[in-house]
Amino acid sequence: DGGITQSPKYLFRKEGQNVTLSCEQNLNHDAMYWYRQDPGQGLRLIYYSQIVNDFQKGDIAEGYSVSREKKESFPLTVTSAQKNPTAFYLCASTRGLTSSYNEQFFGPGTRLTVL
Amino acid sequence: KQEVTQIPAALSVPEGENLVLNCSFTDSAIYNLQWFRQDPGKGLTSLLLIQSSQREQTSGRLNASLDKSSGRSTLYIAASQPGDSATYLCAVRPNSGYALNFGKGTSLLVTP
Numbered sequence: 395d396g397g398i399t400q401s402p403k404y405l406f407r408k409e410g411q412n413v414t415l416s417c418e419q420n421l422n423h424d425a426m427y428w429y430r431q432d433p434g435q436g437l438r439l440i441y442y443s444q445i446v447n448d449f450q451k452g453d454i455a456e457g458y459s460v461s462r463e464k465k466e467s468f469p470l471t472v473t474s475a476q477k478n479p480t481a482f483y484l485c486a487s488t489r490g491l492t493s494s495y496n497e498q499f500f501g502p503g504t505r506l507t508v509l
Numbered sequence: 510k511q512e513v514t515q516i517p518a519a520l521s522v523p524e525g526e527n528l529v530l531n532c533s534f535t536d537s538a539i540y541n542l543q544w545f546r547q548d549p550g551k552g553l554t555s556l557l558l559i560q561s562s563q564r565e566q567t568s569g570r571l572n573a574s575l576d577k578s579s580g581r582s583t584l585y586i587a588a589s590q591p592g593d594s595a596t597y598l599c600a601v602r603p604n605s606g607y608a609l610n611f612g613k614g615t616s617l618l619v620t621p
Contacts, residue, residue: 400552427608436613437598444607452608484552488607496602498543498609500553 396421398501400485405506407472407479415470415504417485424490426468427498430454431482443468472506480508511536511603515612522589523620530584530615532599537577543609544573544584545598553598589619
């Protein structure tokens, strides 16, 4: 089955630690996205990538970093510079940016908690 | 910046009712609009996508309409069931960008 997988499902971070969230898709989609979801605030865009080896900052990129070395993978690192990282993180992908039918698909999410 | 608003924030209805969820957006220059469903602690499931040139889309008991000029979309759910209980999110993709701008969602509870 095609889809998006995220791991781990739950992640705990100590103060000062960097942690990496995994996102993999087998949909052959070109574009991938990372969103953060907080209660009562909706989803906010962290980073997105249109093609391999290219990515752009979203609305709340500070304290986060990404890489896109393979089409299938778009890992997100939450660095120690992110002061309030406790949230639900969602990865998404779309077929192609110029496609006329550009439905966005989401993974199951990773819940990150700072201890 | 595109602002997306969903009303009501929460809704409780008895099983079998038809209901309407509302979504409004401030900038009519959109590429498409997508409705999602989210169950507690889960990711988002895409329900319907409406291109900017379309007026509505239907899937089973769901019907979504789009009035781009007035900046509004509605999601109509026919004959609601307890399994429809979830949070429903509206999101728009602007012409000028690639990522979605989300509303905060409507939390729906359908009681038996």
